[in-house]
Amino acid sequence: MKAVRWVNTFFPIVKNSSTVSEALRQMRKYSSDYCVVIDEDGKFDGLMHKSVIKEVEMEEKVGEYVIFPDFYIVEDSTIEEAAMMLIENKETILPVVNSNSEVIGILGIQEVLEAMTEIAAMDEHGIRINLELQDKPGELRKVIDVLANNKINVLSILTLRDDGSRLVSIKVDSKDAESVAGILEVYEIPYESIIEEEGFF
Numbered sequence: 001m002k003a004v005r006w007v008n009t010f011f012p013i014v015k016n017s018s019t020v021s022e023a024l025r026q027m028r029k030y031s032s033d034y035c036v037v038i039d040e041d042g043k044f045d046g047l048m049h050k051s052v053i054k055e056v057e058m059e060e061k062v063g064e065y066v067i068f069p070d071f072y073i074v075e076d077s078t079i080e081e082a083a084m085m086l087i088e089n090k091e092t093i094l095p096v097v098n099s100n101s102e103v104i105g106i107l108g109i110q111e112v113l114e115a116m117t118e119i120a121a122m123d124e125h126g127i128r129i130n131l132e133l134q135d136k137p138g139e140l141r142k143v144i145d146v147l148a149n150n151k152i153n154v155l156s157i158l159t160l161r162d163d164g165s166r167l168v169s170i171k172v173d174s175k176d177a178e179s180v181a182g183i184l185e186v187y188e189i190p191y192e193s194i195i196e197e198e199g200f201f
Contacts, residue, residue: 001115002076002077002079003077003096003107004104005079006079006112007075007104008111009104010030012026012032012035012036013037013038014036014038016045019060019061020053020058020062027050034047035047037062037066038103044097044101047066047067048066049067069089071091072094072095073096074098075096075097075098079107079115082107083115083116092108120171121156122199123200124197126171126196127194127196128170128195128196129143129184130191130192130195131143131168131189131192132162132168132190135161139166140159143168143170146183152180154170154172155171156169157171
């Protein structure tokens, strides 16, 4: 899914010709430890961290302290790519740029967590089915077919490999956990748990 869906457009940004004093003002305004820096043409120039400018003169130019990050994403990157980059980079934010290298926002750990929450349908009311399946083609389809044949809509599917099997979490659009459990039992589909989730949006 496109990361731009969750991009945060509320962030500190300064030109590389700005003073350190102005950058610190922007950081305070957004309660941030960094600033996104752009050049005179409005193109992404890098990041400046508060820790780098602790003991410099307030009237010095930001451009002297800009670091171009190893990782940033473009507007058509996926949220999965963003999550991997945050893990690899060990940074707290990723700048997001468009095809003209203009900054359109940032993605941080908070935004990625919000994305994963939506992808898992945790924000919607429903029933979550947790089960363990053999890690081979067709096993998940059997479960999905049973749900579809009983007119139960699937909201999300997550899987995790675990020693030759797959741990599977399926969120369905239902308010009756007992009924869902009964359907799975009729079709002899073993499950680990079936729980109702309220959602929060």
